[in-house]
Amino acid sequence: MCVLDQPHELIWEIQNCRVTPTLLSFPAIVTMVWITVVFSCILVLILWYFLSSIGLVFNQDSEIKNIPSIPGLPFFGNTFDTLSNPHLKYQEWCQKYGYDIFQVRIGTKRIVIVNSYDSIQKLWTENCSSNNSRPVLYTFHKVLSKNALYTIGTTPFGQSFKRKKKTIASHLNYKNLYGYNELIQRESDLAMYRLMRDLFSNRCNETDLLKFFQYFHLQLSVYMTYGYQLDLDHSEKELADEIIEVENSIIKIRSHTSSNLQDYFPILRYLNSQNKYQKANLLRERRQVYMDKFMRFTMNQMEQKKFNEKRQMKCGTNMRNQQCFYDRNMDTSLVSHNLTNAKLTFSELQSICLTMVSAGLDNTALNLNYLMGQFSHPTKGPSLQTKAVNELLKCHGNDYWEAWCHSEEESNCNYIMALIHETLRYFTVLPTSLPRYTTRDIVLNNSVVIPQGTTLFMNAWYGNHDEKKFSHPMEFDPERYLDQEGNLLSNEKGLFHFSFGAGARMCSGSKLALKEMYVIICKMLLLFEIGPPSAEEMLAELDPNKSNKFPTSSAIEPRKFLVALKPRNPLFYQRVSRHIQQTLLEDYKIKMQNK
Numbered sequence: 001m002c003v004l005d006q007p008h009e010l011i012w013e014i015q016n017c018r019v020t021p022t023l024l025s026f027p028a029i030v031t032m033v034w035i036t037v038v039f040s041c042i043l044v045l046i047l048w049y050f051l052s053s054i055g056l057v058f059n060q061d062s063e064i065k066n067i068p069s070i071p072g073l074p075f076f077g078n079t080f081d082t083l084s085n086p087h088l089k090y091q092e093w094c095q096k097y098g099y100d101i102f103q104v105r106i107g108t109k110r111i112v113i114v115n116s117y118d119s120i121q122k123l124w125t126e127n128c129s130s131n132n133s134r135p136v137l138y139t140f141h142k143v144l145s146k147n148a149l150y151t152i153g154t155t156p157f158g159q160s161f162k163r164k165k166k167t168i169a170s171h172l173n174y175k176n177l178y179g180y181n182e183l184i185q186r187e188s189d190l191a192m193y194r195l196m197r198d199l200f201s202n203r204c205n206e207t208d209l210l211k212f213f214q215y216f217h218l219q220l221s222v223y224m225t226y227g228y229q230l231d232l233d234h235s236e237k238e239l240a241d242e243i244i245e246v247e248n249s250i251i252k253i254r255s256h257t258s259s260n261l262q263d264y265f266p267i268l269r270y271l272n273s274q275n276k277y278q279k280a281n282l283l284r285e286r287r288q289v290y291m292d293k294f295m296r297f298t299m300n301q302m303e304q305k306k307f308n309e310k311r312q313m314k315c316g317t318n319m320r321n322q323q324c325f326y327d328r329n330m331d332t333s334l335v336s337h338n339l340t341n342a343k344l345t346f347s348e349l350q351s352i353c354l355t356m357v358s359a360g361l362d363n364t365a366l367n368l369n370y371l372m373g374q375f376s377h378p379t380k381g382p383s384l385q386t387k388a389v390n391e392l393l394k395c396h397g398n399d400y401w402e403a404w405c406h407s408e409e410e411s412n413c414n415y416i417m418a419l420i421h422e423t424l425r426y427f428t429v430l431p432t433s434l435p436r437y438t439t440r441d442i443v444l445n446n447s448v449v450i451p452q453g454t455t456l457f458m459n460a461w462y463g464n465h466d467e468k469k470f471s472h473p474m475e476f477d478p479e480r481y482l483d484q485e486g487n488l489l490s491n492e493k494g495l496f497h498f499s500f501g502a503g504a505r506m507c508s509g510s511k512l513a514l515k516e517m518y519v520i521i522c523k524m525l526l527l528f529e530i531g532p533p534s535a536e537e538m539l540a541e542l543d544p545n546k547s548n549k550f551p552t553s554s555a556i557e558p559r560k561f562l563v564a565l566k567p568r569n570p571l572f573y574q575r576v577s578r579h580i581q582q583t584l585l586e587d588y589k590i591k592m593q594n595k
């Protein structure tokens with residue numbers, strides 16, 4: 001029997017379960033599916049209207065006049081296209097539609113994307129006082145930072161931001177960093193010693209260097225902030241791992257990309273929230289534990305110091321001479337300096353400390369690690385290393401020891417500086433930089449207005465790989481930063497790259513990052529020949545986009561790879577090892593015992 005001949009019988013039979021739905025003919029099924037889809041859409045529309053009217057979803061931002069829009073889906077806009085590797089999608093749209101600057105819609109928000117080198121420079125540097133804020137993002141600002149403890153990089157513009165920025169800028173300027181040269185030299189020596197020791201004790205010369213670079217940065221920044229020396233050899237390795245893990249997870253949660261869907265679709269905050277927010281709350285609590293620990297330490301040290309000074313005055317002795325290197329340097333730490341000359345609120349000071357601990361922990365280490373991947377490559381790696389070592393030695397009378405002892409002075413060797421800038425450009429660890437928010441209207445070419453209150457994304461990846469500025473942008477070529485005499489090109493001839501951002505909210509830690517990179521690259525090159533691992537699958541993938549483990553995150557994080565390390569000059573290697581054991585380890589051990 002054809003089911004459509006006797007519809008009333010069919011209904012009766014279905015109701016009485018005499019026939020299974022498979023008896024329905026194909027056209028009937030299609031009709032029912034259509035009806036269901038149409039009804040569901042109408043229901044969704046009504047629900048959407050209802051929720052917006054009671055404020056549970058917000059109205060979409062309206063289109064900005066005269067800035068081209070990229071076509072997208074109703075409701076969702078360009079969300080799905082930009083979930084993964086958004087910088088590549090923006091680059092593709094820029095090339096396909098021929099617009100340097102365009103707007104996209106992610107959920108309810110309009111975002112202006114700025115792509116080419118020239119456009120970025122124009123908008124970020126020429127309009128630096130108009131795009132100097134950060135957007136407030138739901139997940140980061142309202143959930144993760146419930147106690148309003150933001151890093152400086154995520155603080156919206158205002159008086160409090162200005163106080164924090166001024167403080168960190170003066171702590172990390174050239175002059176102040178110069179005062180940390182001795183510390184940087186020591187910490188990098190100790191880090192190298194640990195690496196040499198681990199290679200020896202593991203009896204394996206192949207290693208993943210990322211953790212090693214993270215430890216080095218963390219130890220240095222915690223010391224510069226709190227005067228606290230992490231004991232990475234014993235009890236505090238776990239603490240360091242905890243900090244690295246928490247800060248790395250927070251970077252993923254705070255991502256401004258469309259993968260954080262609840263930032264762009266307010267309704268999702270009420271749906272799938274529990275899991276994600278529990279995770280964010282947990283991370284906040286874990287972070288608070290170590291931040292409190294470090295702060296307590298500094299305050300105790302300051303109390304102790306006051307007590308000792310009083311005692312000294314009574315007894316007339318000078319105890320300062322008995323202090324070890326680390327205690328003497330404690331006074332220069334950011335917290336002790338600012339607690340005594342307080343112009344900041346306590347929560348502003350905590351925010352700066354948080355920035356010092358978290359900013360650069362991944363970025364500096366990932367860049368260094370990426371360069372090691374370049375060095376380890378069997379084809380171009382050896383010549384890159386030979387050139388770098390020769391240039392470095394040339395700056396120090398071909399003396400390995402001289403080069404080692406002066407490696408904290410980052411302006412010595414132009415080629416090493418060029419290597420660093422090329423790494424930063426080529427790798428572009430934050431391909432969409434950090435988002436900006438306009439505090440005034442920006443007028444472009446006397447005609448287009450980007451209104452106050454607009455979110456801007458810099459496509460730093462494209463800016464750094466713009467063919468008009470960088471010939472053969474996908475070639476790793478440090479010499480593009482050198483003139484014919486081998487001098488580093490001057491920054492005035494145009495920005496080197498956008499990896500530290502640009503303009504008013506440019507990275508405040510760039511000088512520290514450059515210094516750290518310089519010292520570590522010199523020491524790695526002087527100590528080791530860096531080669532490929534024995535297993536081909538553990539060789540570094542050099543295309544940052546192909547190796548990216550988390551294409552939905554705002555940072556490029558390459559898959560794990562190994563490098564093989566072998567002493568470049570065995571006699572020098574032994575000399576360094578002896579020197580560190582004889583001069584530094586004793587002081588370090590005293591410090592750890594006194595903690």
Ligand code: HEM
Nearest residue numbers: 152153359360363364434500501502505506507508509513
């Ligand atoms: C290679 C390492 C690093 C890279 C690639 C990097 C990159 C960036 C980028 C792209 C921004 C946003 C800039 C903008 O909006 O224009 C930024 C902001 C910032 N960075 Fe870094 N950074 C690095 C290391 C550091 C270090 C070591 C510190 C401090 C310890 C630091 C502190 C900051 C601060 C405070 C801001 C916020 C500036 C503001 O909002 O005004 N960074 N960084």
